[in-house]
Amino acid sequence: MSKKLLLNKAHVEGIRHFDVYRREGGYASIEKALKMQPADIVEEVKKSGLRGRGGAGFPTGMKWSFLAKPEGVPRYLVVNADESEPGTFKDRYLMEFIPHLLIEGMIVASFALGSNNSYIYIRGEYDWVADILEEAIKEAHQNGWLGKNIQGSGFDCNIFVQRGAGAYICGEETALLESLEGKRGNPRIKPPFPAVKGLWGCPTVVNNVETIAAVVPIINEGGDEYAKIGIGRSTGTKLISACGNINKPGVYEIDMTISVEEFIFSDEYCGGIPNGKRLKACIPGGSSVPIVPANLLLTTAKGEKRLMNYESLSDGGFATGTMMGSGGFIVLDEDQCIVKHTYTLARFYRHESCGQCSPCREGTGWMEKILQKIETGKGEMKDIDLLWDIQRRIEGNTICPLGDAAAWPVAAAIRHFRDEFEWHVKNPEKCLTQNYGLANYADPIQVAG
């Protein structure tokens, strides 16, 4: 069994409620933190090696130390619970089952950063989850962990929940801040970064739900202890939300030393592929990261076993690797069509583009149309090159990374599955009723049962 730091108590009966959570040792990290200097808390987080769990993997302690502290200006902590990257549903799980863990982490982080009013920006569709958080906040107030002078420390702390209203782009931190200010979710040009000018023009830290929850075990056990779990620069545990063609979809907390193969095929995690089918491809870190065929998923180009961590998943760069991203792990079996799957993702990005930059606004629409054309048997060979050309012109030419996020899935699909695209073009009738299948992508491993 791997070590669990976040979800170990998630299934204790009644853990959603303060009394049970407290009885199970909850809120201890705040007691410890309130006796520390804020700068020392930041130091512990630095030592832990924790990297942002929202997708970019930026070192959290470093982000906290960048927060500007001008005299007389409020500072803010904003938790990013927008969770809209296809394949990702881990933050929902954490908030739904163990909401006080997020509240506890937020209180510690608020104290460390000097934020008296902190916000959770949660995607609007998670309506009932927002209610669960409101309830947890109410309980924390009633027990003196939120409000004025918490636990007699002299520190005032409030947490508010704000629902979005359906816009993937509001997961991008500056779009999120715009949205929290009551505006359209148009990303801001950086710099200035939120650490200097964030919410209402004040210094702000934006962190993912899971990142903030991880602060609890870091303070409880110490940064050094936390850093001992995992491997290399992938310290601690990571929540992975697994979906697609697997026997046991769901949210798993992993220690980042396990192999991808173990994650997919062992009964402790995904439990293998249903109906005796074989593995074709996988998008291991949310829809934005490159899709890889099974052979490159399980072993790196160097022939090493690929592991479930930041370094190993990206080994080989985009040529043969992919990324850890948000941990949204999407598995495709041999019956799945890469063209169709890529088309649904292209449609998603076209729908979610905020429209500020022409390469993203126009390019995502073109990619969707061309992919639909190929998928419905109306494509020509030159469309494949055109797709490649469009994605290349988007990447790196936009205000925010949504442009790249839209370009990468298309690029990777063509890079690794070009023959499948060509097959669609050459077989305009057949591709409507049949699938290309596995060709030479499949895992070399024969899986039993």
Add this chain to the structure above:
Amino acid sequence: MIQFNEKTISRVNEIIARYPDGKQKSALIPVLHLAQVEFDGWLDTPVMDYVAALLKITPIEVYEVASFYSMFNLKPVGKHVFEVCQTGPCMLRGCDDIIDYIKKKLNIKVGETTADGMFTLKTVECLGACGYAPMMQLGKHYREHLTKESVDQIIEECRNK
């Protein structure tokens, strides 16, 4: 005249109090959610104008936000809105069949409302339930692991409400 009921007004004031003085515009999205619930599931222009007056901002500031976010309906919708996810991970789990089934069963296309005003069918993009696919949002909650049978049940349930 358009006006929130008293309970909602006090809720609005509670929300405004979460932000620093003068930043009441931050309440816009939460207040639009309240308005949509209170005024028949969609945001008519007079409703948006009312929200603008309430938050002391211009009507255009409300319109531009209401039109940006996909959860806000700018046209009337049925009493029950089925929002079925159609993104990749749900597609891998057969959402296309579910969408087709609902279309046939209710005899409407995506985006339409049944003649009796009971049901609207919408397709939406990933709702963060990919592991429990196929799925849809129905009001405040998600309905997951959809099958034809469970869709039948949900329709029955709505009809009896």
